[in-house]
Amino acid sequence: MTDLLPDLPKLHVGRQRDVLRAPHAALATTCIEVDPHSDDTVALAADLLATMDVSPGCVGLAANQIGVSARVFCLDVSAHPKARTCHGRFVLVNPVIEVATRKERAREGCMSVPDFTGDVRRASRLEIRGYLPGTAEPVLIKTDAFEARAIQHEVDHLDGLLFVDRVVDARALHPRQTYL
Amino acid sequence: MSNGDSYAITVVGHDRPGIIADVTGAIADLGGNLEDSSMTLLRGHFAWTLVVTGSDPVEIEHRLESLRHNGLRISVIALPEAPSHGDAGAVYVMSVHGGDRPGIVSALTKVIAEAGGNIVDLTTRLSGDLYVLVAEVVLPADTDIAVVERNLSEAATAVGVGVTLRPEDIDLL
Numbered sequence: 001m002t003d004l005l006p007d008l009p010k011l012h013v014g015r016q017r018d019v020l021r022a023p024h025a026a027l028a029t030t031c032i033e034v035d036p037h038s039d040d041t042v043a044l045a046a047d048l049l050a051t052m053d054v055s056p057g058c059v060g061l062a063a064n065q066i067g068v069s070a071r072v073f074c075l076d077v078s079a080h081p082k083a084r085t086c087h088g089r090f091v092l093v094n095p096v097i098e099v100a101t102r103k104e105r106a107r108e109g110c111m112s113v114p115d116f117t118g119d120v121r122r123a124s125r126l127e128i129r130g131y132l133p134g135t136a137e138p139v140l141i142k143t144d145a146f147e148a149r150a151i152q153h154e155v156d157h158l159d160g161l162l163f164v165d166r167v168v169d170a171r172a173l174h175p176r177q178t179y180l
Numbered sequence: 181m182s183n184g185d186s187y188a189i190t191v192v193g194h195d196r197p198g199i200i201a202d203v204t205g206a207i208a209d210l211g212g213n214l215e216d217s218s219m220t221l222l223r224g225h226f227a228w229t230l231v232v233t234g235s236d237p238v239e240i241e242h243r244l245e246s247l248r249h250n251g252l253r254i255s256v257i258a259l260p261e262a263p264s265h266g267d268a269g270a271v272y273v274m275s276v277h278g279g280d281r282p283g284i285v286s287a288l289t290k291v292i293a294e295a296g297g298n299i300v301d302l303t304t305r306l307s308g309d310l311y312v313l314v315a316e317v318v319l320p321a322d323t324d325i326a327v328v329e330r331n332l333s334e335a336a337t338a339v340g341v342g343v344t345l346r347p348e349d350i351d352l353l
């Protein structure tokens with residue numbers, strides 16, 4: 001199921017940026033709110049999408065993962081088998097989680113922590129408010145399953161948190177097997 | 181961040197508050213770097229294995245000597261260079277449970293070994309009569325999983341337990 005968001009203003013093609021890895025300080029820093037309408041925010045949105053697009057297996061990216069302290073993330077879970085509700089490829093500015101229920105446990109990995117995975121409990125029903133870049137109208141996204149998990153992972157990044165901060169217990173951090 | 185030779189320290193014995201602080205304090209004082217480590221309580225006994233680099237293993241062993249009288253058994257072993265696991269493979273989780281009896285772990289891990297698989301993480305627990313085993317297994321990429329499952333199932337039946345093998349499920353975000 002695809003719930004379409006209002007049409008994005010046409011973003012110019014962004015620049016691919018390097019994805020930072022822990023323990024980079026930017027990943028442990030809370031990002032600041034930005035003007036969704038500003039040229040900088042629109043350019044940042046384009047860079048996030050361009051960087052996500054060239055990163056294999058990447059379904060989301062937060063601004064501080066490319067070194068920008070701004071409450072902006074991009075997401076696209078449309079190709080993921082565990083996605084149920086899906087809003088396609090989008091960027092959200094100044095996101096605020098309003099409802100988060102039905103926690104489920106799953107093992108996560110992150111481009112910024114490439115050598116580990118961890119078991120994390122996250123809400124499987126989510127409502128989140130924010131702005132699309134280049135607009136002044138707030139949008140409300142209601143989602144579930146994998147898209148809900150991915151959004152919470154990205155919002156955590158904006159709060160300076162990694163999945164490592166949320167692993168459920170001491171046995172829930174795993175070396176990532178790179179044989180695949 | 182690895183610098184120089186690695187050595188393994190094992191610490192086993194009566195659990196008491198402060199063991200980890202004491203051992204890591206001694207290592208830090210001597211300029212050693214704690215790399216990977218894994219600690220748990222096994223039937224109430226403290227059991228910890230650490231990989232340390234830097235400093236001098238003989239010096240560390242000497243320094244840890246003073247902790248031994250607290251009922252701890254401590255050993256320091258030089259480690260050869262870790263072998264590289266270059267083979268392509270897929271990661272599975274094997275779960276086993278059933279009534280306790282000798283030979284469960286060997287029967288099932290033998291099947292994995294015969295399939296060319298490598299066990300990279302293993303926990304076994306006994307509570308009352310219930311025996312539980314969970315292992316993370318890397319199987320070669322060209323493994324016929326149906327065959328491994330059948331062989332595991334036969335081995336499990338022979339020792340009176342149940343077994344499941346499922347692909348490790350990771351959400352990359």
Ligand SMILES: [Zn+2]
Nearest residue numbers: 110111112353
């Ligand atoms: Zn991440």
